[in-house]
Amino acid sequence: MTATMTRPVLRAGAPRWGRVLPVLLVVAAVVGYLVFRTDAAADSEDAAAFRFFTQVRDWVDANRDTSPVFLYGVNYVRLGVRLLVDAVRSGLSGLGFAGLVAAVTALAAVLAGWRTALVALGGFLAFGFLGLWTESVDTLVLTVSAVLLAVLIGVPIGVLAARVGWVGAALRPVLDVMQIMPTFAYLAPMTLLFLIGEPAAVIATLIYAVPATIRITELGIREVPVTTVEAATALGSTGRQLLTKVRLPLARPTIVLAVNQTIMMALSMVVITALINAPGLGQNIVQALERVNVGAAFDAGLAIVVMAVVLDRITAGAARRRAGRWGRGRWAAAAAALVAVVVVALLPIGEDLPRVSFAAPVNDLTGWIELHWYDATEWLKNAVSAGLLDPLETVLTTTPWWLFVLVVAAFGALVGGWRTAGIAGLAAAGIAGLGLWQHAMQTLATVLVTIVLTMAIGVLLGIWSARHDWFAAGLRPVLDAAQTMPSFVYLLPAVALFGASRFTAVVAGFVYAFPPVVRLVDRGLRDVPATVVEAATAAGSTSWQLLWKVQLPMARGGLLLAANQGIVMVLAMVVLGGLVGAGALGYDVVAGFSQREDFGKGLAAGFAIVLLGILLDRLTQGFHHAKGPR
Amino acid sequence: MTSTITVEHLWKVFGPKPERVVGTELAALPRAELRARTGCLAAVKDVSFAVEAGEVFVVMGLSGSGKSTLVRCLTRLIEPTSGEIGIDGEPVREMNPRRLRELRRHRVAMVFQHFGLLPHRSVLDNVAYGLEIQGVGRAERHRRAGEMLALVGLDGHEQQYPEQLSGGMQQRVGLARALAIDPAVLLFDEPFSALDPLIRRDMQAEVRRLHAEVGKTLLFITHDLAEALTLGDRIAVLRDGELVQVGTPEDLVGDPADDYVADFVRDVPRSDVLTLKWIMRDPAPGETVEDQPLPAATVIRDAIPRVLGAKLPIPVVDGDRRVGVVDADQLLPALIGHHRQVPV
Ligand SMILES: Nc1ncnc2c1ncn2[C@@H]1O[C@H](COP(=O)(O)OP(=O)(O)O)[C@@H](O)[C@H]1O
Ligand SMILES: [Mg+2]
Numbered sequence: 011m012t013a014t015m016t017r018p019v020l021r022a023g024a025p026r027w028g029r030v031l032p033v034l035l036v037v038a039a040v041v042g043y044l045v046f047r048t049d050a051a052a053d054s055e056d057a058a059a060f061r062f063f064t065q066v067r068d069w070v071d072a073n074r075d076t077s078p079v080f081l082y083g084v085n086y087v088r089l090g091v092r093l094l095v096d097a098v099r100s101g102l103s104g105l106g107f108a109g110l111v112a113a114v115t116a117l118a119a120v121l122a123g124w125r126t127a128l129v130a131l132g133g134f135l136a137f138g139f140l141g142l143w144t145e146s147v148d149t150l151v152l153t154v155s156a157v158l159l160a161v162l163i164g165v166p167i168g169v170l171a172a173r174v175g176w177v178g179a180a181l182r183p184v185l186d187v188m189q190i191m192p193t194f195a196y197l198a199p200m201t202l203l204f205l206i207g208e209p210a211a212v213i214a215t216l217i218y219a220v221p222a223t224i225r226i227t228e229l230g231i232r233e234v235p236v237t238t239v240e241a242a243t244a245l246g247s248t249g250r251q252l253l254t255k256v257r258l259p260l261a262r263p264t265i266v267l268a269v270n271q272t273i274m275m276a277l278s279m280v281v282i283t284a285l286i287n288a289p290g291l292g293q294n295i296v297q298a299l300e301r302v303n304v305g306a307a308f309d310a311g312l313a314i315v316v317m318a319v320v321l322d323r324i325t326a327g328a329a330r331r332r333a334g335r336w337g338r339g340r341w342a343a344a345a346a347a348l349v350a351v352v353v354v355a356l357l358p359i360g361e362d363l364p365r366v367s368f369a370a371p372v373n374d375l376t377g378w379i380e381l382h383w384y385d386a387t388e389w390l391k392n393a394v395s396a397g398l399l400d401p402l403e404t405v406l407t408t409t410p411w412w413l414f415v416l417v418v419a420a421f422g423a424l425v426g427g428w429r430t431a432g433i434a435g436l437a438a439a440g441i442a443g444l445g446l447w448q449h450a451m452q453t454l455a456t457v458l459v460t461i462v463l464t465m466a467i468g469v470l471l472g473i474w475s476a477r478h479d480w481f482a483a484g485l486r487p488v489l490d491a492a493q494t495m496p497s498f499v500y501l502l503p504a505v506a507l508f509g510a511s512r513f514t515a516v517v518a519g520f521v522y523a524f525p526p527v528v529r530l531v532d533r534g535l536r537d538v539p540a541t542v543v544e545a546a547t548a549a550g551s552t553s554w555q556l557l558w559k560v561q562l563p564m565a566r567g568g569l570l571l572a573a574n575q576g577i578v579m580v581l582a583m584v585v586l587g588g589l590v591g592a593g594a595l596g597y598d599v600v601a602g603f604s605q606r607e608d609f610g611k612g613l614a615a616g617f618a619i620v621l622l623g624i625l626l627d628r629l630t631q632g633f634h635h636a637k638g639p640r
Numbered sequence: 641m642t643s644t645i646t647v648e649h650l651w652k653v654f655g656p657k658p659e660r661v662v663g664t665e666l667a668a669l670p671r672a673e674l675r676a677r678t679g680c681l682a683a684v685k686d687v688s689f690a691v692e693a694g695e696v697f698v699v700m701g702l703s704g705s706g707k708s709t710l711v712r713c714l715t716r717l718i719e720p721t722s723g724e725i726g727i728d729g730e731p732v733r734e735m736n737p738r739r740l741r742e743l744r745r746h747r748v749a750m751v752f753q754h755f756g757l758l759p760h761r762s763v764l765d766n767v768a769y770g771l772e773i774q775g776v777g778r779a780e781r782h783r784r785a786g787e788m789l790a791l792v793g794l795d796g797h798e799q800q801y802p803e804q805l806s807g808g809m810q811q812r813v814g815l816a817r818a819l820a821i822d823p824a825v826l827l828f829d830e831p832f833s834a835l836d837p838l839i840r841r842d843m844q845a846e847v848r849r850l851h852a853e854v855g856k857t858l859l860f861i862t863h864d865l866a867e868a869l870t871l872g873d874r875i876a877v878l879r880d881g882e883l884v885q886v887g888t889p890e891d892l893v894g895d896p897a898d899d900y901v902a903d904f905v906r907d908v909p910r911s912d913v914l915t916l917k918w919i920m921r922d923p924a925p926g927e928t929v930e931d932q933p934l935p936a937a938t939v940i941r942d943a944i945p946r947v948l949g950a951k952l953p954i955p956v957v958d959g960d961r962r963v964g965v966v967d968a969d970q971l972l973p974a975l976i977g978h979h980r981q982v983p984v
Pocket of ligand 2: 707
């Protein structure tokens with residue numbers, strides 16, 4: 011009797027604890043906050059970390075031409091990259107305006123078909139019409155250089171990671187961290203090592219883009235069917251023959267996709283490297299943003315988007331093409347295209363085209379919006395700022411750092427176990443140690459508000475899109491377009507609507523991060539097996555019951571992944587928002603580039619951003635692994 | 641006469657530290673228990689057999705019985721745990737990588753269940769692959785590949801790509817690819833299991849024809865008894881990695897070694913497989929018989945008209961020697977008689 015009584019109690023006990031713990035944790039955190047809250051003293055201008063980084067900088071400056079590390083290592087890397095950039099530049103500029111337009115068009119035609127060729131032709135002509143030819147070529151040169159390096163380095167490493175167990179295992183955590191590093195965080199260390207300018211920009215871009223090259227290449231090699239490899243082995247292929255005749259050709263479409271992703275990421279980063287004095291379209295945007303002149307930035311933004319679309323179409327088209335299926339006709343076409351390019355390049359066509367600029371109309375439009383929508387935009391901005399941003403920021407900034415570390419660690423233990431707790435807790439403590447507590451908490455508040463808004467709206471749209479095919483079909487091109495746009499461009503509409511403020515960063519972060527969230531939610535819901543849905547429907551569920559009790563719980567893996575991806579993207583964008591009035595860590599980083607005496611603080615801010623990214627990623631990722639399906 | 645393939649005490653154990661299983665008391669354990677005790681899985685357990693030159697040797701067993709593992713051990717696509725393998729008398733397990741590659745390139749070819757074709761190569765270049773990696777020149781390998789394609793009835797499809805062909809045609813490409821290196825031994829791992837029944841029958845006929853034409857030694861894996869009976873000169877039955885019985889089709893049907901084999905052959909129409917040898921009886925003393933005898937190797941079905949038409953029992957002879965007699969009383973049980981058991 012007693013046995014039968016106690017057993018169910020014991021069994022019910024475990025899940026109840028699971029539910030009570032988070033509540034206890036929240037209560038403890040609130041009590042702890044109320045007891046220990048501080049008065050949010052501003053960060054010191056002279057923290058130990060800043061001084062340390064400044065000393066490092068001074069040491070580097072003093073030893074740049076004497077220390078063997080620089081003489082025989084860093085400086086050679088810098089020189090090599092410089093030579094590469096110059097070679098690429100002389101190649102692309104050497105073709106001249108008409109030659110380059112013709113070359114890109116011909117490349118598109120051969121690799122991806124005539125439709126894409128028309129897009130390429132129009133796109134590259136547009137650079138000339140916009141009067142941004144030189145800047146566009148500069149951006150292209152940096153992108154091409156970084157992509158060349160990324161492919162040269164990333165593809166072999168990806169193959170190695172797929173084929174050699176320990177290489178893959180050792181690389182995984184490294185790539186994980188590289189991929190959550192917000193673009194901004196790379197820049198300061200790069201300038202420290204490589205000075206400002208093109209080599210630093212290319213190397214920063216390389217570091218930003220190469221994880222995608224490695225990851226996708228590795229995936230492609232791993233996906234080669236074992237049956238095919240086995241058949242080739244049974245015929246007596248050597249290891250090298252297996253690689254060159256079986257694995258690489260079979261993985262080719264995926265590797266081209268890796269190149270495509272690498273290009274998109276590189277372009278996005280190259281634009282941002284304008285902040286460390288890299289030439290190109292990014293410069294136009296940075297200068298315009300600093301003056302909050304949306305119209306002036308618009309032309310450059312348009313050129314960037316056009317370049318992204320053209321490069322994306324060409325490589326995506328190439329990925330769809332079958333390898334080795336080049337009949338005689340294609341080779342003939344390629345040869346003809348080459349001849350045409352040479353002829354056009356020799357023709358005396360200059361870039362003195364009629365100028366088209368959207369600056370004036372766009373400024374008119376922003377003026378009009380300011381005039382007529384002022385009340386609405388201002389109301390929205392103030393509502394979110396006063397209702398969400400300010401209270402959260404106050405709570406976070408007045409939390410003593412040790413309490414924050416404890417809460418983060420406890421939450422980490424809850425969602426992902428001790429490892430997660432340790433990593434997240436250390437990251438939090440590290441932020442405190444960098445002496446940028448207030449700024450980090452301000453940035454965190456903005457990120458949290460943005461991710462909540464993004465998830466709320468993204469999940470709604472995702473559900474809607476999973477339930478209505480017409481909506482999904484309509485949304486797809488918008489999401490596609492949004493995902494090819496380099497992140498910098500997202501700041502423009504946000505600035506146009508809301509001027510320079512924290513809220514602008516919220517809006518840009520939302521616009522940047524919601525497409526993948528919608529995608530992942532939509533996919534997660536659609537991946538729920540039709541048979542399960544059918545069974546639930548047969549049991550008489552209404553469609554809302556179906557959604558709440560079957561589809562959403564089953565899609566939780568997708569939802570958590572969406573939250574994880576979203577939060578990393580939001581962080582990257584919010585930091586970028588430092589350029590347009592969001593202040594905090596992002597501004598510290600930018601200030602570090604421009605003012606010598608702020609270098610230490612800027613570098614510290616870069617590290618704080620990385621730590622914040624690791625913290626947020628671990629907490630959401632831990633959640634994903636611990637509670638997601640499988 | 642030397643055998644083309646010899647396998648002696650072959651073991652393949654998957655799992656942690658597989659060497660500790662063979663030759664210890666663990667080796668005697670049934671699969672499930674071994675797995676529970678050690679986490680190892682004995683996919684092939686102490687298998688020995690020999691395949692004669694020109695023979696079609698079929699290995700049959702349920703899925704999971706270790707057939708694929710066994711056939712892959714022969715050219716060390718899977719490294720055996722212990723035992724000896726000989727091909728044309730040469731010990732395969734002692735070959736260095738280079739010699740092993742030579743073996744795979746020139747002497748033993750394999751046809752796979754899932755074809756394993758290279759999707760980025762044309763049919764012709766798929767068939768030529770084996771020659772290409774040997775370093776045969778382009779013109780020569782294309783010529784030979786073309787011949788092989790003609791041999792398997794695929795002329796005209798040279799420039800197509802695998803995905804443009806039906807499953808049956810893809811497997812013909814796989815077959816041509818194996819034949820192109822002119823091997824002495826062909827290994828088939830359930831080559832037709834993924835095909836529709838009608839196509840499968842075509843392909844079996846194709847294999848019989850090719851065997852008659854090119855006369856190679858064939859080792860054929862299948863889980864399909866009908867296929868085994870149609871193709872096999874001899875059949876080996878594998879259960880849980882162990883060889884249960886090796887024999888001609890009629891050995892298996894007429895004298896199954898245990899319930900597992902008996903279960904397998906239960907639904908086989910016995911009169912199609914068994915010969916008179918299996919049903920004849922001794923003549924009663926002083927019994928009068930027909931004049932014209934029947935050879936003992938006559939399949940029962942073929943003897944039906946004679947036996948039913950005759951008034952007297954018919955003598956059965958093996959060469960010149962009379963070994964027994966047969967009449968309708970023996971015939972009928974074999975005709976009606978695969979006793980289908982009704983499950984209770
Ligand atoms: N690489 C492997 N690692 C572990 N177990 C394996 C491996 N390959 C096959 N097995 C196991 O060995 C047994 C025999 O497999 P297999 O030879 O493929 O059987 P069959 O071809 O007769 O279906 C199966 O239980 C299978 O799960
Ligand atoms: Mg098998």
